[in-house]
Amino acid sequence: MPRVSIARLFDENRERLRLEWVAGRAGAQRELDGALAADSAHGMIGHLNLIHPSLIQVIGTAEASYLAGLAPQECRAALARVANGEVACIVLAGAGTPPAPLVQVAEASGTALISTPLPSFELMWLLRPWLARALAQCTTTHGVFLEVLGMGVLITGDSGVGKSELALELVSRGSGLIADDIVELYRIGPETVEGRCPPMLRDFLEVRGLGVLNIRTIFGEAALRPRKNLKLIVHLERPAAAAARPLERLPLNAGSEEVMGVEVRKVTIPVAAGRNLAVLTEAAVRNYVLQLRGMDSTREFVARQAQQMKDGER
Numbered sequence: 001m002p003r004v005s006i007a008r009l010f011d012e013n014r015e016r017l018r019l020e021w022v023a024g025r026a027g028a029q030r031e032l033d034g035a036l037a038a039d040s041a042h043g044m045i046g047h048l049n050l051i052h053p054s055l056i057q058v059i060g061t062a063e064a065s066y067l068a069g070l071a072p073q074e075c076r077a078a079l080a081r082v083a084n085g086e087v088a089c090i091v092l093a094g095a096g097t098p099p100a101p102l103v104q105v106a107e108a109s110g111t112a113l114i115s116t117p118l119p120s121f122e123l124m125w126l127l128r129p130w131l132a133r134a135l136a137q138c139t140t141t142h143g144v145f146l147e148v149l150g151m152g153v154l155i156t157g158d159s160g161v162g163k164s165e166l167a168l169e170l171v172s173r174g175s176g177l178i179a180d181d182i183v184e185l186y187r188i189g190p191e192t193v194e195g196r197c198p199p200m201l202r203d204f205l206e207v208r209g210l211g212v213l214n215i216r217t218i219f220g221e222a223a224l225r226p227r228k229n230l231k232l233i234v235h236l237e238r239p240a241a242a243a244a245r246p247l248e249r250l251p252l253n254a255g256s257e258e259v260m261g262v263e264v265r266k267v268t269i270p271v272a273a274g275r276n277l278a279v280l281t282e283a284a285v286r287n288y289v290l291q292l293r294g295m296d297s298t299r300e301f302v303a304r305q306a307q308q309m310k311d312g313e314r
Contacts, residue, residue, distance in 0.1 A: 003031040004134045006089045006112045017126060022098050023113040024106035030088045032056070032135060044131050045124055050078055055088045056127075059102070060120030064092070067099055075101040083109040093120035133194070136186035139260060144205075145183040145195040145228070147176040149285045152195055152228035154183065154264075157236030161271055164207045166236070169278040171205075176225035177215050180205045185230065187260040193230045232288055233257055233266040234281050 007028040010019055032044070032055050043054035048063040059067070067075050083090065083105050089112035092098050098115060106113035116123055143156040144167040155163045164180060171177050179197035186194045203216040203224060215223050255266040267284045269277060287297065 002135050002138065003033050004131075006030050006032070008134075009089075009130075010112075010114060013127065013130060017116050017118060017123060020115045021112070022092065022106070022115050023103045024089075024109070024111045026110035027089060027106075027112035030110075030112065032088050032131070044135075045127060047120060048082070050081055053082050053084075053087050055086070056131075057082055057087055057090045058093050058120045058124060059090065060093050063120075064099065067102065072101050075099065076105055079105040080109070083111040087111060089114060091116060091123065093118055093123045132188045133186065136188045136194070137260060138184060138186050140198075141183050141185060141259075142181065143183055144180050145178040145197070145230075146170055147178065147225045147228045149175070149282060149289075151231045151285050151289070152178075153232045153234055153281065153285060154195065154230055155234050155236065155281070157271075158238060160208070161236045161238055162277065163236060164205055166277045166281065167205060168207055168213070170281060171215060171219055171223050173278060173282070176223060176228075177205060178225045178228055185260060187262065191262055193259050193262050193264065194227055195230050196227045230259065230264055232285060233259075233264055234284060235266060235268045236277070237268055237270050239270060239272055 005028065009032070010021065010028075013019060043052075045056040045058060046054035048057050048059050048066075067078070070078065079102055090102070090106060092102070092113065092115040094117060098113065102113065105111070118126075141154070141156075143154050144163045145152065145154050146167055147153070148170055155166060157163050167175075167177060167180065178195055180201060182198055182201060184196045184198055186196065188194045203214055205213050205215050207213060255268065256263045257266045258264070265288055267288075269275075269280050269284070271277065290297070
């Protein structure tokens with residue numbers, strides 16, 4: 001599982017969350033562990049909890065008032081139970097001057113203490129998506145990942161089948177390129193897989209016969225996307241493979257493929273001379289959107305046919 005240091009969390013969110021380092025700089029290299037966060041006894045981020053502390057403990061105005069009502073020695077003892085080594089850092093949200101016992105415990109235990117003027121609920125609302133992406137399980141796959149009609153589409157197939165040529169055609173029709181050749185996949189939620197591009201390959205698309213193209217330079221900024229949730233896999237199949245395994249003409253059950261434990265809709269398109277793969281891919285996306293809205297053209301046609309046969313028997 002990925003790990004993220006508190007120093008990285010602070011640096012990458014400093015301006016957006018208006019973070020200030022208060023105490024416990026010795027804890028800058030403590031790490032958030034995604035595997036530990038998945039434990040049912042721990043959360044990634046939450047309000048001050050003395051029994052089941054989250055990895056990031058947030059002290060809002062209510063928690064600060066509670067601590068202020070305790071005797072200094074009792075307050076230090078309570079906070080010492082929280083700053084026990086498993087907690088990665090403590091964030092003081094929407095509060096003014098940090099309580100003296102909190103600063104003392106942070107320094108003594110080497111636990112990072114960070115403050116922000118944002119209210120605690122807003123802090124957690126903004127920080128949770130960043131944590132989900134930074135600590136997401138990751139794998140890589142071979143293919144081309146694009147945003148087609150607003151949907152994340154992964155184009156797969158054997159080498160040389162025409163994935164990059166299809167991607168180039170889709171980009172020229174208004175789609176956005178995310179990654180070519182190597183696609184990084186992150187599971188950022190129980191049912192969500194996000195696709196990104198490795199930094200080395202960003203902006204580039206390799207097309208046989210043309211070489212490596214800089215899509216940003218050729219088509220402009222609007223032809224690129226930084227990331228997208230994976231919703232549909234379009235698999236290109238060579239004619240020989242398609243002939244050996246004939247596809248069902250009226251499939252009643254949609255195909256799917258498991259990606260990092262998440263079922264993703266899959267469509268297989270045989271490659272043949274004269275077929276406009278870009279139009280077929282866009283049609284597959286539009287058809288999937290309709291199915292998500294409860295409109296299945298194949299089932300509608302079969303039902304209409306069955307009804308007509310039933311009427312003819314009368």
